Amino acid sequence: MSQHLEKCARSLITCEKSNFMNEKSRHEMHVSRHSFNYKISFLIPECGVLPAEMEKVIRNISSYYLVRDFPVHKFLEEKWLETFVKRDGFYALSYKHRIDEDNVVAVLPRGQLILSLDKDTYEQLGLEGKPSLYNHRKVMRHVVTVNLTDETLVPGTKHYQKVLLCLKERVPYKCDFLLSSYNPGDKDVTICSLLSQYTYEKCSPTVCIRTLKNLLCPSLHPEDLQGKSLSCTTDQFLEWLGAVNLNICCDNSAADFLSTYVCPEPHLTVSKALLCTVTGLILPEDINRLLKELRHYFDEPKFTAWVSLTVHGFVDSPVSWGVAEHGFLKGGENFYNFVCFNNQDYWLHNAVGSKDACPP
Structure with missing residues (x-):
């Protein structure tokens, strides 16, 4: 086997258990600190039709704008500062710029301007920054933070x-x-007027809803986070969840192919399951609304004991959680997953690659 294949890139998964009703629960804060999300997906076993209240939340997820050739210094103009940047809920992220090759820019909802710059651009710019945490032997990237x-x-x-x-x-x-901006009011009219001299388009998140039939599904128990006896392990569950999202068959037998995948034990077969995926620039405020609705799914008795919500961050965002620097080695992964149980317990899984600080 190749020496490079033997050495897999480091990844980190953290797990914690709590209850939504616990006054010390930090689920809302955790969601709000993960600013730049490009995909969310939730899975509801023993459900074939999207519940009306969840559909309402999905259909009202905030729209966003794709603007071409927008100068970074515009964020410093007084009309931008006062109308959007200085108000909580404004998000900006450079589009199709690679964190490991290009200059990447973001504006966080609390008003920080983050610039992840290559060596030449940083030296030419003249603003004080810090060496990237993920340089090699030589410092090739710097991160500049400006509190707007x-x-x-x-x-x-x-x-x-x-x-x-x-x-x-x-x-x-x-x-x-x-x-995008989560501030209520005539924000669309205002942002369109500020973008009038640029080429831009208003975008809505893309929604895909699938009903899965006869799905092999792990049996999960809220008291068994580490899968020591009653449930599969965290790694096994997240791997299975990824396979379901990618429409990979989970019931292969060992004789079928050289490479096979089987749903982890213990498991059961559910007659149907609903999988909803939303892609776009998805704001934490909308994710918290959806998470709240998923909790209310169990207000009335249901056949399933749990539902799952997975949130993926942009691989080329300069930050992951809060202002923690995000890098890119092979996958650029930074995501989290909630497993919500019918007794209001939840599991929270956080995952990052080797170019990230530990999740909070």
């Missing part, structure tokens, strides 16, 4: 003029961006 809500960063101050000079004249960087 800082009291010293207002038009007319020296600090503001310096930052504006660097972003507008020294490195007049522009790229395609995905933009």
